[in-house]
Amino acid sequence: MKTSRRQFLMLGASLGSSLVLSNGAFADTANTLSESDPAAQAVGYKEDASKVDKAKFPSYVAGQTCASCSLFQGKATDAYGGCTLFGTKQVAARGWCSSYSTM
Numbered sequence: 001m002k003t004s005r006r007q008f009l010m011l012g013a014s015l016g017s018s019l020v021l022s023n024g025a026f027a028d029t030a031n032t033l034s035e036s037d038p039a040a041q042a043v044g045y046k047e048d049a050s051k052v053d054k055a056k057f058p059s060y061v062a063g064q065t066c067a068s069c070s071l072f073q074g075k076a077t078d079a080y081g082g083c084t085l086f087g088t089k090q091v092a093a094r095g096w097c098s099s100y101s102t103m
């Protein structure tokens with residue numbers, strides 16, 4: 001009987017932490033800039049800098065990412081962070097757009 005109660009409590013704790021994790025992931029996704037957003041398309045934003053159309057955006061230099069852009073508002077370890085261009089939307093640290101700036 002004690003084992004069943006312990007298993008029940010462990011299952012509850014596991015489910016609770018799963019819900020917290022999934023809520024956090026959902027919140028991030030809901031606030032993430034989409035490549036199909038007209039503002040993102042206007043500057044050629046890609047979530048993965050390696051997929052930038054280099055013919056269309058010759059200013060792209062391999063190795064540039066949002067994480068090293070001066071407009072990125074996230075921390076160095078963040079997968080997503082704010083960008084002064086896109087208000088409350090989060091951009092991918094490994095993304096890129098033609099407004100990339102090193103200043």
Ligand code: SF4
Pocket residue numbers: 045065066067069070071072073083084085091095096097098099100101
């Ligand atoms: S301005 Fe910089 S941080 Fe913002 S999307 Fe473009 S490259 Fe990324």
